[in-house]
Every structure is written in C-alpha cells, then in structure tokens.
Amino acid sequence: MKSTFKQIASKKSPQRISIALAILFAVAVTFWSTPTTYDVNAETETLRIRTDIAPIIWGLSEVIMYRDYNPQSEAFTGSFSPSSGTDVEVERITSGPLRLRCKNSNGSVGELRNQDGQQKLGGRVTFVIPNVDKRAKSGGTLLFPVSGDIELGQDLTYDASTTVAILQSGTVRVLGRSLLEPTLFEAGTYPLELGDDFRLEAALSPSVGVLVAGDHPGFRVAIRGTSKSATVTRFGSSGYVIRTSLFERLKNDAGLQILWVAALTFVGFARSFWKEKS
Known part of the structure; x- marks a missing residue:
C-alpha cells in the first residue's frame, strides 16, 4: 500500500x-514592470528642461539678451542652439514676455548664430521675448522644439509670491507597451490641475515635444516621454504616481492575453x- x-x-x-x-x-x-509612454498636453506658465545631445535650434527675432550675470541687455536676432546638459527654464506669467533662462555649470550654454556668424556663449544666458500677443496677431506665433529631461509646473509652497509661474491645466495620456510586439495600447488618461507639478521618474530616453506661445496666457506644450512611472505633485498633498496598471495590461495587452x-x-x-x- x-x-x-x-x-x-x-x-x-x-x-x-x-x-x-x-x-x-x-x-x-x-507583474514585470514594462516601460510606459506618456503623452502630455498642457497649458502652463513654466517648463524646465535639461537638454540632451539632440540638435535643437531655436529661432529668435528681436529679443532682449542678457549674457552671464551682466545686467546690460543687448538686442539679438538670429538663432540659439543649446548645448547638451544645459538647464533651461521657460517662463511666461499670464500674458507677459516669454523668458528663456539657460545655464550650464559644466561649460557653454550653447551657440548663437546670425548674419555676423556664430558665437559660443558662456555658462549663462537669458532671452526675453516681448510683445508675444502682438507677434501672434501678426502671424508670428513662437514655436520651440524641446528634447531632454522635462518637468512641467513646479512644486508650490505656502509662501509663494504673487508672481510665481504655475501649470494651469492639462492631460496625461498613458500608453502601455505590448508584451509580444512594439505596439502601444491605451492605459488611461489623467488630468493635470492648477498648480500641479509633473515629471517622469528615471526616464528611459529623452522626452521630446514642442511649446507654442501666442495670444493665449502662458504657453502650450505637447510632450512625449517614456519611463516606468511618472509623478504628479499636488499642492497640499503627497500627489500620486501614474503608471500602466495591472488591470489595464490584462484588459488591453493582446500579447499578455x-x-x-x-x-x-x-x-x-x-x-x-x-x-x-x-
């Protein structure tokens, strides 16, 4: 037996x-963590970028330029190409001028080009673009491609001043990556609210997008980036994490099914x- x-x-x-x-x-x-693609469309007053090696050229017409810490301004018309690793803060509060603040602690922020040739800049430069509304009405909408590590909005504190630039509104469209083939599937849409701060955590590749400033307050951005997760920080709370959920993967990933x-x-x-x- x-x-x-x-x-x-x-x-x-x-x-x-x-x-x-x-x-x-x-x-x-x-349960294996897969990359998630984030499509972000937002209206904001502030955007921060750390540029990567992608060649970016920004056309600048009749702007005011401040070199390094020099308080003396100079007029400039031409183009600016930021160097890799340059920190750029784009800001436009309500309907004011558009400001591009660039700094690079490891070298030059980039190069200027105009009819006089090209010139390498120092470690800091600020461009102020006035009369954005008037330019838009005459067909001169400002458009800038962006590439690198990108953060939308900023984390607010209780002692914020009356001139702080904030994110106004937006949406985050989450796209999961299929298991068996390089295709994407819908994994939800999340709103961005007034004063939110959005950033990708440990992005797997540089985010790319475009920002447009015209006759509307602030400026609009469309960005796509890939990461394992993204974080939305909300004033007065700990915020939340956005990623492809298990339910969405089982529901929409044909490869996993x-x-x-x-x-x-x-x-x-x-x-x-x-x-x-x-």
Missing part, C-alpha cells in the same frame, strides 16, 4: 511541477496527458 502511494505521488510530481512552472512564468511576466491563454491551455493539456498515463 505504501509503495503504491509513492508510485502515484512520483507520477504526479512532473505534472505538478510543469503546471506550477507554467503558472509562475505567466504571473512573473504579468495570448500568454495567459497559452499557459492555461498548457495546464489543461498537462492534466489530461498525465491523467491518461495514470
């Missing part, structure tokens, strides 16, 4: 192991196969 029980147990061990491995593999893949169908099919086949052998 005892030997018969051992024989039955030994026969069922391979079945149980194979079924357990199939289920464990499907579960592990399901195929994996689970295959795993459950294997379980059924294994049970029937070992049942026939026993």
